[in-house]
Amino acid sequence: MKIVIIGNGMVGYKFCEKLLAKKGTQSFELVVFGEEMRPAYDRVHLSEYFAGKSADELTLAPAKWYVDNGIALHLGDPVQSIDRVHKTVHSFKGITESYDYLVLATGSAAFVPPIPGVEKEGVFIYRTIEDLEMMTDYARHARKGAVIGGGLLGLEAAKAMLDLGITDTQVIEFAPRLMPRQIDDAGSNTLRTKLESLGLHIRTNTNTTAILGDDRITAMEFADNTKIDVDMLVISAGIKPRDELAKLSGLETGHRGGIVVNDHLETNDPYIFAIGECALHKGMIYGLVAPGYDMADVVAANLCGGAKSFTGFDMSTKLKLIGVDVASFGDPFVSNKDGRTIVWEDTLKGVYKRINISQDGKHLLGGILVGDADQYNMLLQTCKNKVVLPPNPEDVILGARGGAVEGGAGVTSLPDDALICSCESISKLDICQAVSEKGCETLDAVKKCTKAGTGCGGCVPMVKDLVNHTLKATGKYVRNVLCEHFSYSRQELFDLVKVHELKSFDAVLDKLGKGDGCETCKPAVASIIASLWNEMILQKGNATAQDSNDRYLANIQKGGTYSVVPRIPGGEITPEKLIVIGQVAVKYNLYTKITGGQRIDLFGAHVSDLPAIWEELIAAGFESGHAYGKALRTVKSCVGSTWCRFGLHDSVSFAIEIEERYRGLRAPHKLKSAVSGCIRECAEAQSKDFGIIATEKGWNLYVCGNGGSKPQHALLLATDVDSATCLKYIDRFLMFYIKTADPLTRTATWLNKMEGGISYLKNVVINDSLGIADQLEAEMQLLVDNYKCEWKEVVDDPALRKRFNHFVNAPEEKDPTIQFQPMRSQKRATEWK
Amino acid sequence: MLTLDQTMTWFTACRVEDVPENGGVCVKYKDEQIALFHFTRREEWYATQNLCPHRQQMALSRGMIGSHEEEPKVACPFHKKTFSLRSGECLSGDDYVIKTYPVKVENGLVYIGVEE
16 A cells, blocks of 8 residues: 655654554555755654754654655655546655555645735744744844743743843733643733743733834834834744645635544545644644644554544643643633632642533533643643542642642552553553553663653653552661662661771762762761761762752852851851941841841852952851851750840750751751740750750750751650750760761751651660660761861962952953842842843 | 864863863863863763753862763762763753763873864
8 A cells, every 4th residue: 555645744653653553464665755954853842952852852753764764765755746537646856656545744834914024024923944044044143032922832932032042032922821822811910920030021911013124124103003123033823724735736725724534534535634733624724733642643553454533632731832832721710600620829839720620519520720730740640630620629729728638639548540641642551550560660661661752751750659668568678878879778878888888979879889979878978977087078079979058158049149047156246346247238238137146147248259268268267158068057045044034044055055966967957046045945945956955954956856847846855954964965865866866857857757756766765775886976976076167178279269269261250140130228139041 | 072173173171180080170171161080980071061051050169970880970069060071961861962072191191182
């Protein structure tokens, strides 16, 4: 059987691929005519061309693939006419081919509205790689850009303009809102605000009446008589199906374009099919690739003797437009009589969520997500599979609030046949079976085995959840190892590093791990080394194993500047030192704020200014506050018995003593402490990792409290102890935590996971049930004795100071992209994204 | 990994010892900022754009490098988005692709190739 395919776009290519996969022992002769000069490429990811992808990388299959599969490919040779009587086609270059079946995959062209001046130089459409190449050339001389069309393609084109460096770009949309086919007015407003914050100018309700300029475009004029200056314009206002050839051949077409097809994608000539964006099915043109692939599949299957039909396609979609998530699924615009609507909007973060539910509140009919589409997969599945909604349906977008149970329907509630990966048609059952029966125990193994998550990747988080859930359900022991480079838990690794006396990340990796390390194990191992030996963290090649904050001994903030926090033990500071902080802040133009831990934070420091700032602070007697480290932060105190009429003991002096004892101590996570002078608890010691409260007879020591996202009160460890005993217990407690906790686990979580809880901990720390108390104290004493201010070491070492330059080849220059805005007589970082 | 054509020019970025072992520095080339990495463990050099596409921050040169299986990668210090140092592809599930540049070392000097 001989099949001629007209069109070598994504759908035309997919048809060949599907036919080859399905043909079995049947033999087909395939001839393909393509208008463009290159074989089919990935038009969906066209904008990545500007982000660095080459034309070759976008190609779906090289010319060789066609040769290897016996397909005759004629590129740059559009078919000019079809002779339906003799069943032949005739091409531009003069080739005549006969066919048994003809497949039209002619796709679509950009719709260009008839505006006077569209022919001017500098006006582009956004459709092919050639268009992109021409845009790239022209963009070098353009500064002010515009895009006509605020739909999906228009916004893609706007992204392309930004990628081309034309940051002053306007998007012009005729309709009253952006993406009118996918989202509603409120969603459009949220999207608009987000995009405007990125620097795009957006005009809706705007009708372009003229494109001005002599030969080149210089300006655009609108129906309201306003004008803007424009050097370069991209028109991306929609598509029109390429049906000229079909019309010429007497095939039935719709009055607004498109080749009319039935459920088998047959035209009114039973030997001719139409698929993709040129096909008009039940009054619909599908401008997405997925339905086109589905059509290719139907025709290929039927030509191989199958009996498939195309019955329409779900247009649910999720995409990232210029970094903003936008998704719509099911019926995004349900009317009041068909369903109810729940809307949630956060104008601060720029998030809009709408779900449409059935009148009885049981089923999800559709919805819109802008700004945060993390729940898209779950919602789409809930909608498609008619999963019954929880009693408070808003939980599916907001999570359960106030109760202990997880909100919404998790992966476990989905039926086995729920389609998890729609690109590769993989169901929940397929994934669970890969784990339970085929022994795939990691996400990567499941991806390889089932192909789930290998297409658009959108379902990967769900696949991961399913893998973990199935592993647990089958009773598999999930060993708590650090990462792919170390098959040890942190506790095991801590002991091994100590036994082998390893002092650099590379030494640890060579001895105990494999590969090259990663952003998970590097800081974890660096922390272990620091907790064991307390040597300068930027030496011995360990600098690049530190998390960015530790590597620059400062906290990276929005915009790429750093903040500086000098240690102010117990929150006590002299007026002279306060003045120095003020002077430094003025000199280096820093924003100042009092922290929650009774210190002063100086924001907005250029990385290259850090050593000089610290040089001045150290000269005035300050030292590092370790605000950047997983280390002891601050020991907060109330004013205590020296001034307070209720105070029982001198809480400030004890806080200073504690802070100076444990300063610089590195741990699995940050450590906070406080000392209160009486039970009024003004220092909030019971919310700290370790907190001390004065009693009539001494001190009460509380441990494992936490503020943060899950506040937890500290628990009483020891009662009415004297200062020395209190410090001894803290030594043991902290060292035991440092040795046994998982990475990035605060003391509260560590205790929550500990078998036996606080009574076990009391036994270890106070009753020495493990017989390690002396060892713990000795280890802590070593760390205390080895303490040095790391900022002083940097300031005094020219080689280390050099690492704080922003440009290696222009050390005197600062990062020119850093920008500030004024706010309340100080400065603030410019908002990102 | 790369296709070099006639339009590639090599500029001198810095000396080998200017780049920390298994770490990166930021190199200025005209108005571009390029993150240059010396992957000492594998004795390999890589260069990418310095801008992290996620929040548009000039930060990748300050990121930690490492590997996922065989793939060399860098993690942005801001939100730990990781990118392949070879292809520039985002490895943490987003659609970003960052630009990569060829690097060569001759006589102790590091050169980065840019398209003119």
